[in-house]
Amino acid sequence: MSRVLSGTRPTGKLHLGHLLGALENYKKLQGQDAFFMIADLHALTTEYEHKTTIAQNVMEIVIDYLASGLEPDKCTMFVQSEVLEHANLALLFSMITPISWLERNPTYKDQINELRGKDLHTHGFLGYPVLQAADIAIYKAEKVPVGEDQLPHLELTREIIRRFHHLYEKDVFPEPVAVLTQVPKVLGLDGRKMSKSYKNGIYLADSAEEVTKKIKTQMVTDPARKRREDKGDPEKCPVFSYHKLFNKERVDGVADECRNALRGCVDCKMEMCGKLNQFLDPIRERRQSWMKKPKEIREILDQGAAKARSVARQTLTEASQAMGLLP
Numbered sequence: 001m002s003r004v005l006s007g008t009r010p011t012g013k014l015h016l017g018h019l020l021g022a023l024e025n026y027k028k029l030q031g032q033d034a035f036f037m038i039a040d041l042h043a044l045t046t047e048y049e050h051k052t053t054i055a056q057n058v059m060e061i062v063i064d065y066l067a068s069g070l071e072p073d074k075c076t077m078f079v080q081s082e083v084l085e086h087a088n089l090a091l092l093f094s095m096i097t098p099i100s101w102l103e104r105n106p107t108y109k110d111q112i113n114e115l116r117g118k119d120l121h122t123h124g125f126l127g128y129p130v131l132q133a134a135d136i137a138i139y140k141a142e143k144v145p146v147g148e149d150q151l152p153h154l155e156l157t158r159e160i161i162r163r164f165h166h167l168y169e170k171d172v173f174p175e176p177v178a179v180l181t182q183v184p185k186v187l188g189l190d191g192r193k194m195s196k197s198y199k200n201g202i203y204l205a206d207s208a209e210e211v212t213k214k215i216k217t218q219m220v221t222d223p224a225r226k227r228r229e230d231k232g233d234p235e236k237c238p239v240f241s242y243h244k245l246f247n248k249e250r251v252d253g254v255a256d257e258c259r260n261a262l263r264g265c266v267d268c269k270m271e272m273c274g275k276l277n278q279f280l281d282p283i284r285e286r287r288q289s290w291m292k293k294p295k296e297i298r299e300i301l302d303q304g305a306a307k308a309r310s311v312a313r314q315t316l317t318e319a320s321q322a323m324g325l326l327p
């Protein structure tokens with residue numbers, strides 16, 4: 001059975017994009033030898049000025065994990081900073097990683113541009129792919145569920161591992177491969193990719209009323225369809241992209257009625273919203289129930305960290321021996 005590692009940065013509550021892009025995939029992978037971490041050290045790389053929110057966000061993410069159907073007896077859920085071996089292996093990897101490899105990382109420059117209000121000219125931010133390599137290698141993970149934008153990071157992990165093996169003439173880690181998620185990008189309320197930083201998200205923690213209000217008042221439609229009698233182009237409408245995801249059986253009819261101006265956008269939104277809320281209701285119910293059980297959640301995380309630590313400690317010993325730090 002292949003070992004799987006993936007994680008989520010606790011920078012806020014999870015939205016529909018996370019659910020369909022990552023969590024649905026996690027659900028399929030649990031039951032294999034799967035480790036899912038809450039990557040709080042990674043959150044610090046961009047949120048180091050907001051220390052008070054990270055611990056709270058960790059709890060929100062675990063609740064979202066559990067509510068979306070991850071089961072603690074089928075996978076290992078843990079908090080990254082509670083397994084010190086991540087930081088330790090990252091330090092060892094940092095000794096062998098050329099700075100040029102980090103500087104050429106395409107997402108490094110993109111993020112510096114995108115998050116312009118933040119000072120990201122730090123050692124930690126430049127080096128976060130090294131920490132990511134350690135996160136994967138410390139569990140000898142073979143499969144890493146990622147989106148396409150993460151592929152350069154995974155390649156960097158593979159390069160660091162190859163360099164390690166070359167330098168120390170010992171193969172300690174498998175070279176991990178990507179498990180690409182199949183789901184198309186989920187559009188936000190404004191038609192751009194759903195993202196916390198664009199403030200265009202539908203969150204798993206949103207009530208049905210909140211979701212309805214957001215869709216009614218904020219979700220954009222085909223911009224060329226100004227009046228009810230104008231014919232629409234569903235392929236240019238974010239609402240239609242949701243019909244494709246949550247109202248599959250009606251999708252042809254919706255497209256036809258839109259193209260022939262046989263339906264209004266308000267009715268169209270409300271039909272889609274009903275289906276979306278139906279899909280989210282069981283997740284909300286599980287969310288409510290887990291929110292009342294902080295002790296149980298702590299136990300799940302403690303057990304997860306203990307299991308993760310026992311694997312990580314063994315790998316760190318092997319890496320330290322290969323580098324000559326241990327006999």
Ligand code: SF4
Binds near residue numbers: 233234258264
């Ligand atoms: S009718 Fe529906 S699919 Fe067509 S533009 Fe309006 S909201 Fe979009």
